[in-house]
Amino acid sequence: MRIQTRQPREILVIVPARNESLNISACIEGLTRQTYPSGKRVVRIVDDHSNDDTAQIARAAASPHAGFSVVASPPLPPRWVGKCHACWVGATRDIDDPPEWLCFIDADVVAEPELLAAALQHAEAQSVDLLSLAPKQILGTWTERLVLPCGLYCLSFCQDFERLRTDECRDTSVTGQFLLVRAEAYYAVGGHRAVSDAICEDLALARQFKQHGRRIALFGGRELLSSRMYRDWSSMKIGLAKNLVETFGGSCARPGLHLALSSLPGLLSPYRSWTHGDVLEGRHLPVAHSVLRLPVREPPSDFISRARAFSLFRFGTDSCFHLDIHSAL
Missing domain, CATH: 3.90.550.10 (Spore Coat Polysaccharide Biosynthesis Protein SpsA; Chain A)
Known part of the structure; x- marks a missing residue:
């Protein structure tokens, strides 16, 4: 149309x-x-x-x-x-x-x-x-598929x-x-x-x-x-830090977030095989959430359902935080 x-x-x-x-x-x-x-x-x-x-x-x-x-x-x-x-x-x-x-x-x-x-x-x-x-x-x-959905949902929550x-x-x-x-x-x-x-x-x-x-x-x-915002971990770390710092307390939050984001590749590498599936099915995001240790309004067991509920702004019937997963592995 x-x-x-x-x-x-x-x-x-x-x-x-x-x-x-x-x-x-x-x-x-x-x-x-x-x-x-x-x-x-x-x-x-x-x-x-x-x-x-x-x-x-x-x-x-x-x-x-x-x-x-x-x-x-x-x-x-x-x-x-x-x-x-x-x-x-x-x-x-x-x-x-x-x-x-x-x-x-x-x-x-x-x-x-x-x-x-x-x-x-x-x-x-x-x-x-x-x-x-x-x-x-x-x-x-795999880094994009593990980390970026978590970052977007944290911003939403x-x-x-x-x-x-x-x-x-x-x-x-x-x-x-x-x-x-x-x-x-x-x-x-x-x-x-x-x-x-x-x-x-x-x-x-x-x-x-x-x-x-x-x-x-x-x-x-x-x-x-x-x-596709990020193609490597270096650019992803900078981009996420910029937005998360603004959300979680301004400049005071920068050192802690920088340390957490710098540690993520090593912490998440054991779960690399997960990225051959859809990371939005619900079984993977709670792990990434626990690594980031960022506050949310609901417990991890309800993470996906509440994230969908928090997508309040819509254009037609489309969720603001919808993600399409395209594998480059």
Whole structure:
């Protein structure tokens, strides 16, 4: 089924990319196949000082397509984090007539053809200023299959999504892999410049929106976009630590989480054979949970059923934290 907004809006898609040579081609290809009118969308890939061939691959993939461009992020100013700066550059450089919507997509995301059309239609129907969609997560290596589901479910358990949805709560929850924002609201709250030193820039930006009275929504988008976030333990450790530190106490939690995550490969290696099955069947996650020793609202015996119940945000009938397991062994 093709989904289109009744009156197509101008949209600028921004893809910050740093050392994404394995992902950027598929990301751009997905954006070239969008059903959203090509005359109403511009795609800008911002190379964030990659030291691999991300920029060259991006230019080769983007050059045949009208409205696609690759720009280099300038030197990082003081008190700026790289991704924040790349997003801000993409949203402000050479903008004479600002679009109505800005869409920030991570370079490891692959978009289905209906993504932009469906997301725009839903954002306008719900009158939200920031719409975040959680991708279907693709897992390959045994480490990904053991650790990442546990990390995602821990994040789900330790956040009260019903409370976060209320206007009274000052906090919120989003995923930075896909953020669709009204341009007027983005510039009014200061955009990424207002959170320039934030490590979890997606959450910081969403909090900025909410503090200014803007509406936010998080939904699962498993039929619209997919992502393989990590391909090795080193990148997984950094990514999980960034998000778990934010969830479990800020900088005070960083040393303990770093130690726990650094120890996981050795602790979990005896269970490598488990990954030939589906790690979401329920018999494996309690073990990973016991190794992490992270608090949850329910005992491990009820881990899977309660995790499903905590998937409160839905796009259609899809769970926000659905995982597809693809073996690369």
